[in-house]
Amino acid sequence: MEAGSGIAVSARGLVKTYGALTAVAGVDFEIREGECFGFLGPNGAGKTTTMKMIYCCLPRTGGDLAVMGLDPDRSPAGIKARIGVVPQETNLDTDFTVLENLRIHARYFGVRRREAAARAAELLAFVRLSEKAGAEVDALSSGMKRRLLIARGLMNEPRLLILDEPTVGLDPQARHLVWDRLRRLERGGVTRIVTTHYMEEAAEICDRVAVMDGGRILVTGRPRDLIRQQIGEEVIEMVPSEEERSAIAADIAAFPARVEQAGEKLSISCDDCRPLMALLSEKGYRRITRRPATLEDVFLKLTGRDLVE
Amino acid sequence: MSRVSGKLWRVWRRNFDSFRKYLHVNVLGNLGEPFLYLVAMGYGLGSFLGDVDGVSYVRFLAPGIVVSSAMFAAAYECTYMSFLKMVHLKTYDAIIVTPVGIEDVVAGDIAWGATKSLMSGTAMFAVAAALGLVESWWALLVPLLALLVGFHFASLSMLVTSVSPNFDSFSYFFELFVTPLFFFSGIFFPLDPFPAWIRIASRLSPITHAVDLSRALMLGRPAPTPLASVAVLAVTAAVLFRWSIARMRRRLIR
Ligand SMILES: Nc1ncnc2c1ncn2[C@@H]1O[C@H](COP(=O)(O)OP(=O)(O)OP(=O)(O)O)[C@@H](O)[C@H]1O
Ligand SMILES: [Mg+2]
Numbered sequence: 001m002e003a004g005s006g007i008a009v010s011a012r013g014l015v016k017t018y019g020a021l022t023a024v025a026g027v028d029f030e031i032r033e034g035e036c037f038g039f040l041g042p043n044g045a046g047k048t049t050t051m052k053m054i055y056c057c058l059p060r061t062g063g064d065l066a067v068m069g070l071d072p073d074r075s076p077a078g079i080k081a082r083i084g085v086v087p088q089e090t091n092l093d094t095d096f097t098v099l100e101n102l103r104i105h106a107r108y109f110g111v112r113r114r115e116a117a118a119r120a121a122e123l124l125a126f127v128r129l130s131e132k133a134g135a136e137v138d139a140l141s142s143g144m145k146r147r148l149l150i151a152r153g154l155m156n157e158p159r160l161l162i163l164d165e166p167t168v169g170l171d172p173q174a175r176h177l178v179w180d181r182l183r184r185l186e187r188g189g190v191t192r193i194v195t196t197h198y199m200e201e202a203a204e205i206c207d208r209v210a211v212m213d214g215g216r217i218l219v220t221g222r223p224r225d226l227i228r229q230q231i232g233e234e235v236i237e238m239v240p241s242e243e244e245r246s247a248i249a250a251d252i253a254a255f256p257a258r259v260e261q262a263g264e265k266l267s268i269s270c271d272d273c274r275p276l277m278a279l280l281s282e283k284g285y286r287r288i289t290r291r292p293a294t295l296e297d298v299f300l301k302l303t304g305r306d307l308v309e
Numbered sequence: 310m311s312r313v314s315g316k317l318w319r320v321w322r323r324n325f326d327s328f329r330k331y332l333h334v335n336v337l338g339n340l341g342e343p344f345l346y347l348v349a350m351g352y353g354l355g356s357f358l359g360d361v362d363g364v365s366y367v368r369f370l371a372p373g374i375v376v377s378s379a380m381f382a383a384a385y386e387c388t389y390m391s392f393l394k395m396v397h398l399k400t401y402d403a404i405i406v407t408p409v410g411i412e413d414v415v416a417g418d419i420a421w422g423a424t425k426s427l428m429s430g431t432a433m434f435a436v437a438a439a440l441g442l443v444e445s446w447w448a449l450l451v452p453l454l455a456l457l458v459g460f461h462f463a464s465l466s467m468l469v470t471s472v473s474p475n476f477d478s479f480s481y482f483f484e485l486f487v488t489p490l491f492f493f494s495g496i497f498f499p500l501d502p503f504p505a506w507i508r509i510a511s512r513l514s515p516i517t518h519a520v521d522l523s524r525a526l527m528l529g530r531p532a533p534t535p536l537a538s539v540a541v542l543a544v545t546a547a548v549l550f551r552w553s554i555a556r557m558r559r560r561l562i563r
Binding site for chain 2: 018055056057058059076077078080081083085087089091092093094095096100104105107108109110156
């Protein structure tokens with residue numbers, strides 16, 4: 001499955017258990033070369049576990065897994081040489097400065113000193129940390145640390161970059177910076193695998209996403225397609241009063257719409273909500289809004305609206 | 310399934326770079342204590358004692374202090390420091406996403422611990438030489454001995470680290486194991502006056518053998534069992550090295 005087959009990662013029936021707990025319960029997916037693929041899912045869904053199996057830091061319990069044509073059980077070093085990892089937990093080396101972190105990381109890959117220095121300078125500019133090159137890691141803000149982790153993950157010029165919640169704790173500017181950088185990597189043909197809890201981010205940067213829950217993949221597809229298939233084009237949201245609540249079912253029965261309730265709020269999805277919207281305002285319902293359907297609607301519909309546990 | 314490779318030196322280099330960067334903090338901590346023991350006990354206590362084992366007390370003591378400084382350097386490095394990197398700083402996690410595998414990370418830390426022993430042991434040896442406590446050219450082999458002691462003790466300490474749930478468990482290791490070794494390996498006094506079981510137990514400890522060798526080299530007299538002593542140190546070190554890496558792998562890769 002080397003260059004040419006077009007598949008960067010493929011999994012069949014991939015399973016991971018920790019003792020009695022099944023973290024990943026048999027998943028299938030194929031990640032294409034050059035795409036940005038997202039794993040979405042609530043806390044504990046198994047996203048990080050899946051990624052760790054891909055980047056060869058967690059042996060799988062069962063199933064098949066191929067990363068750039070190689071089996072993580074057999075050729076971990078060969079795979080790791082060609083992937084970059086931005087872990088969920090910040091694990092920069094606090095004994096060293098920003099620049100030293102990048103150089104030392106490059107050394108683990110056997111990159112030569114001079115080459116490493118050139119790449120480090122370039123990548124610090126890439127994540128806008130050039131000014132901090134000489135700063136100790138502990139002196140960085142948490143958002144700067146995340147950006148440095150991204151630079152570090154690129155030090156070996158990976159063909160596949162794995163990012164576990166890369167934008168946690170970033171301000172909007174920094175988040176847009178990261179999105180932009182991920183798009184630039186696309187031009188270089190770098191495959192990217194990301195997890196995120198921000199659905200607008202997933203819709204923005206991912207070519208395709210898989211929605212996971214309880215160790216399984218529920219659906220896989222392009223964000224737009226998933227929204228259309230699972231929700232429709234638009235959503236009407238309202239917080240009905242008692243009497244409105246009893247009347248609403250009858251009022252919308254004639255329309256091809258689906259109603260979901262989360263706490264006090266009703267979400268009514270439809271492909272074209274305008275006629276229904278007109279009717280509802282005519283009938284005097286208040287506090288109704290119409291908006292385009294989003295990936296968040298898909299996520300909540302598939303994984304449940306209420307917090308589990 | 311232990312695959313140690315030459316990449317362990319990349320981990321060693323990381324530790325060396327950190328050491329060099331914080332050299333000013335490191336040096337005193339590593340050498341101050343053994344130096345104090347040598348001066349306070351050797352000259353202070355020694356002035357009340359006659360010859361021990363045929364030489365002045367400070368001459369008797371110095372070779373043992375060299376070994377103990379090597380022992381403590383590796384023990385500290387591969388318990389507290391390795392645990393810190395493994396659990397708290399997540400340094401190990403950061404390295405194993407690169408082609409450097411967990412075996413190389415652990416082996417690199419052990420190699421570094423042994424290097425610290427080499428440095429500490431050699432520094433103490435130099436102090437002893439400067440004080441005129443060395444009597445033989447054979448003593449030039451003492452740094453090599455310190456390295457071997459370091460390899461043994463770094464591996465042993467890493468094994469302890471691989472089963473330690475937290476920092477507190479190391480105080481058990483130090484208080485119940487390292488400190489008794491320190492006192493009952495013939496560093497401070499010959500074990501002749503003690504009951505047979507203590508003498509036999511002590512002969513089972515590789516540190517006793519290291520002290521024998523060190524004393525023989527520095528005082529220029531034959532060791533009781535030179536080849537056997539080297540063999541005990543080297544073989545136990547090799548076994549502990551393999552074992553600690555296997556345990557560590559089981560702890561970290563599940
Ligand atoms: N080392 C471990 N030992 C035991 N159970 C684990 C371990 N790591 C993860 N788990 C369990 O595996 C399941 C999946 O965890 P995982 O970290 O993959 O979730 P996630 O989707 O990344 O969640 P989050 O969004 O919170 O990061 C959880 O139930 C978790 O408790
Ligand atoms: Mg996670």
